[in-house]
Structures are given as structure tokens and as C-alpha cells.
Amino acid sequence: MEPWSTAIVSLTLLYSSYLDIRKREVDDIVWIFPSILGLLLNIYTVYVLGLDYLARYGAAVLVSAGVGFALYYAGLYGGADAKALVTIALVQPFSYTGLQLHGVTALTVLTNGMIFSLSLPLFFAAFNSYRLLRGEKIFSGFDGEKGLRKLAALFLGTRMKKAAGKNFWGVIESVENGVRRFRFNIGIEELEKVDRDDVWVTPGIPLLVFFTAGYFFNLLAGDVMAYLFKSLTPNPI
DSSP: OHHHHHHHHHHHHHHHHHHHHHHSOOOTHHHHHHHHHHHHHHHHHHHHHOHHHHHHHHHHHHHHHHHHHHHHHTTSSOHHHHHHHHHHHHHOOBOOSSBOSSOBHHHHHHHHHHHHHTHHHHHHHHHHHHHHHTTOOTTTTOTTSOHHHHHHHHHHOEEESSOTTOTTEEEOEEEETTEEEEOOSOOGGGOEEOOSSSEEEEEOOOHHHHHHHHHHHHHHTBOHHHHHHHHHSOOOO
């Protein structure tokens, strides 16, 4: 059943990521259909392996759904992200590839995706620091901004000279009384389209894209957290 489960989850995540990027919304049918298929596949697996698998399967789904929707109600991401985790749990509850911390696929996709999403701020920080060292005036016009807000901007976006019309980017600054200021308290859906040049922008990349990357990394290598914990654990003598 594993190849079928992998195919269903892969296609679902790729398609939902595409919809989230293009339309900023994912219809529920995208989750319902693969979830039903996954449930049927796992019912067959219960028939083959017995009630022990049913208990493990039920626990994986309940824990994944609990964590997924708890983070949603906490406001950390959108409903589509929570539904993606539940769908993954229903279709492919367990992972066996590479190093695994707990082997629950949905939770591994969650942590992998979150870790991968942190790569963007680190990239921007390095890129913007490089630009500053080269002498570029990326904070020109932001004289009224405090140092901490400028530091935050280093991690959240970059100043783009030819920005007008760029797809999948949004403006993170505004003009107040003739002074340019950063705007950080905005979500992906609220990002202002880039209609001018020489402006600070941030990429509007939905978390589903990072979940998809986290899933495929798990397929190939396993759980990023497991590798991090292993690297921090002293080798036994």
C-alpha cells in the first residue's frame, strides 16, 4: 500500500501548494477525496495486519489532528495547513525512511516544514548583510525607523530596485507623513501587490509549500529533527 499512499500524498500536496500560491485558498474537496482514499487503504491494511495496526493508526491520526488544529486555533497558520496534516495522517500515517524521531508522518512534515520555513529569514539576513557590507544604502529613506525594526527587516525581506510587477512578492513598507516605515503585521493574504520600484518586499510563500518540501525530504532522508538531535547527542564511548 505504501506506493499508493505516497502517490496520493505527493499529488495532493503538490496540487494544494499550487492552488495556495495562485489563489491563496484551497477547496475542501482537495482534502476530502484523498482522505477517503487513504482511509480505505488503511482499512485494508487493518484487515491484513490486524487490530494492533488499527490502534497505532488511530493514535497517529488523533495526535496529528490534535496538534494540527491546535496550532490553527492558536493562529499560527491557516485552516488549509491543518487540513493538510490531517489528510497526510489519514493516508500515510507512518514513515520508515532514513532517521526518524517518532515516525508519525504528519508531525514530521510539520516540523520539517517549519524548519525549512526558517531558511528564508536566514537567507535574507545573510543577503542583506552582504549588501550593507558592500555599501548599499538599503535603509535610505527609513531614517525614522528604530534599529530593532531595521534588524527585523533584514530577516523578513529585502529592498528590490526593479520590483514593480513581480509575482509572489508583497510590499512591507508604507509612507507616513512623507517618511517611509516598515509594515510587519500583515499576512500573506494581505500583502500589497508590488506596483512600484525601489521598495522593500517579502515573498508571499504559503506554509503549504514548505510542508510539501518537508514531505519530500522525509521521503528521501527522514526527519530533520531526528538529525538535529543526533548531531547534539554525544557519541557513546
